[in-house]
Amino acid sequence: MSMVSKTELEKKFKEFCTGLSKNDKIAIIHHSDADGLCSALISGKAIERLTGNKPIVVLPYEYGNYAQEKKALELIKKKKTNKLIIVDLGIDGMKNSLTETCPFEKCLVIDHHKLYRDLNSEKIVFLKAQFFTKKEPSSYVASKFAFDLFNKVTDVSDLDWLACVGILGDMSLDAWQSFVKKTIKKRNVSMTWLYRFLDLIASVEVVANKKIPELYWEFYNIKHPADVLESKFHKFLKEFKKEKDSLVEGFDKKAEQFPEIELYFYAIRAKYESIKSYVINEISEMRPHKTIILLQILPRGRLRFSARRQDCKIKVNDLLVEAIKGIPNGSAGGHAPAAAGSIPRQHAKKFKSNVIDILERRYKTNA
Ligand SMILES: [Mn+2]
Structure with missing residues (x-):
C-alpha cells in the first residue's frame, strides 16, 4: 500500500475546505452511533462556518444494512449532492462502497476504523487516523479527529464537548484524559454531564433509530448544549436503560x-x-x-x-x-x-x- 504522508493529506484536506463554496450541495453520512453523530455534527458545523450553508442532507449508516445504503445513495442523488462527507465509517472495508464509483465531484472521508485500502484519489480525500497518529487508531475517534482537522481551517473550539462525547462513546477516555479534563474545567461541568449526552444519543439510536436525523438537527440547532437534554428525546432514556439492564x-x-x-x-x-x-x-x-x-x-x-x-x-x-x-x-x-x-x-x-x-x-x- 503506497501511503501518502500526513503533510500531503493535510494539504489535500485544506484544499477540499478552501474549494468549498456556497453553491455546493453537501451531504454527510455518519456511523449511527455517538461518535458518528458527534463527528457529523462537528463536520456539518464546520461546513456551515466555511460556506455559509448547512449540509443539505445528513444520514446515519449502520454496517451491513444494504437497504439503508441504497436508500441513502438514492436520497443524496435526488438532492443533487455534489460533495459527500463520510465520517466514522470504514468504507474501505465495505463491499458495495459508497465511494466505489464516487458519483460526486469530491468526497471527504474521516475515519478511524481498520485500514483496508488507501482510497485517496483525484476525487477522494481519504483521511484515516492511521495516517495521522502513532496511537492505536481506534482511540483516535472520528469526533476528535474531525475536531482537530477542522480546527485547522475554521474555529470549532466551541464544539469540544461534542468531541468529548464521541470519545466516551467509543470508550477512548484513557487516550484523551487531559483533553476531556480540560474541556470539563473550561465549561465548569462534570463527567456525568458529558455522559448524559451519550446516554441520550444511545437511547435514540436504540429505541427510535429512525429519529437519528431529527436528533442530529436538534443538536445542530440548540443554543446551549444542555438544551438538548431537556428536549423531547429525553423520553427514550428510560426504555433504553430498562432493556439494556x-x-x-x-x-x-x-x-x-x-x-x-x-x-x-x-x-x-x-x-x-x-x-x-x-x-x-x-x-x-x-x-x-x-x-x-x-x-x-x-x-x-x-x-x-x-x-x-x-x-x-x-x-x-x-x-x-x-x-x-x-x-x-x-x-x-x-x-x-x-x-x-x-x-x-x-x-x-x-x-x-x-x-x-x-x-x-x-x-x-x-x-
Ligand atoms: Mn468511531
Missing part, C-alpha cells in the same frame, strides 16, 4: 463458555436491534481479558454479531473477518478491541465453529 443481567445465566480459549458466546433476542453494542460494552468492561461475542438473530433472516476484547490479546476485527470466510454474504469489520458484522442466519453454526477453530489454533501456537 435486563440483557446484561442475562449474560451469567445464558452465555456459552469456552474457558480454554477465553471465549463466550451470548445469544440474545432483543426488542431493539441496535442495543447489542451497549449490552456487550457493559459485559466486556467487566471482563476485559475475555473474548466476548454477542449474537443477535433478526427477523429478516440475518444473524448479527458484535465482538469485544478490551486487552486486545485477540484482535476481534481480524477474528470476525477470518470467521466469515467462506460464508456467502457475510460482512465484518471494526476495531481491534471492538468489531461487528452479520451473516445469513443459516450459517450460524459454521460461523461459531470457525471462531472456535481460529481461537484453538491461536491458543495452541501461543502455548
Whole structure:
C-alpha cells in the first residue's frame, strides 16, 4: 500500500475546505452511533462556518444494512449532492462502497476504523487516523479527529464537548484524559454531564433509530448544549436503560463458555436491534481479558454479531473477518478491541465453529 504522508493529506484536506463554496450541495453520512453523530455534527458545523450553508442532507449508516445504503445513495442523488462527507465509517472495508464509483465531484472521508485500502484519489480525500497518529487508531475517534482537522481551517473550539462525547462513546477516555479534563474545567461541568449526552444519543439510536436525523438537527440547532437534554428525546432514556439492564443481567445465566480459549458466546433476542453494542460494552468492561461475542438473530433472516476484547490479546476485527470466510454474504469489520458484522442466519453454526477453530489454533501456537 503506497501511503501518502500526513503533510500531503493535510494539504489535500485544506484544499477540499478552501474549494468549498456556497453553491455546493453537501451531504454527510455518519456511523449511527455517538461518535458518528458527534463527528457529523462537528463536520456539518464546520461546513456551515466555511460556506455559509448547512449540509443539505445528513444520514446515519449502520454496517451491513444494504437497504439503508441504497436508500441513502438514492436520497443524496435526488438532492443533487455534489460533495459527500463520510465520517466514522470504514468504507474501505465495505463491499458495495459508497465511494466505489464516487458519483460526486469530491468526497471527504474521516475515519478511524481498520485500514483496508488507501482510497485517496483525484476525487477522494481519504483521511484515516492511521495516517495521522502513532496511537492505536481506534482511540483516535472520528469526533476528535474531525475536531482537530477542522480546527485547522475554521474555529470549532466551541464544539469540544461534542468531541468529548464521541470519545466516551467509543470508550477512548484513557487516550484523551487531559483533553476531556480540560474541556470539563473550561465549561465548569462534570463527567456525568458529558455522559448524559451519550446516554441520550444511545437511547435514540436504540429505541427510535429512525429519529437519528431529527436528533442530529436538534443538536445542530440548540443554543446551549444542555438544551438538548431537556428536549423531547429525553423520553427514550428510560426504555433504553430498562432493556439494556435486563440483557446484561442475562449474560451469567445464558452465555456459552469456552474457558480454554477465553471465549463466550451470548445469544440474545432483543426488542431493539441496535442495543447489542451497549449490552456487550457493559459485559466486556467487566471482563476485559475475555473474548466476548454477542449474537443477535433478526427477523429478516440475518444473524448479527458484535465482538469485544478490551486487552486486545485477540484482535476481534481480524477474528470476525477470518470467521466469515467462506460464508456467502457475510460482512465484518471494526476495531481491534471492538468489531461487528452479520451473516445469513443459516450459517450460524459454521460461523461459531470457525471462531472456535481460529481461537484453538491461536491458543495452541501461543502455548
Ligand atoms: Mn468511531
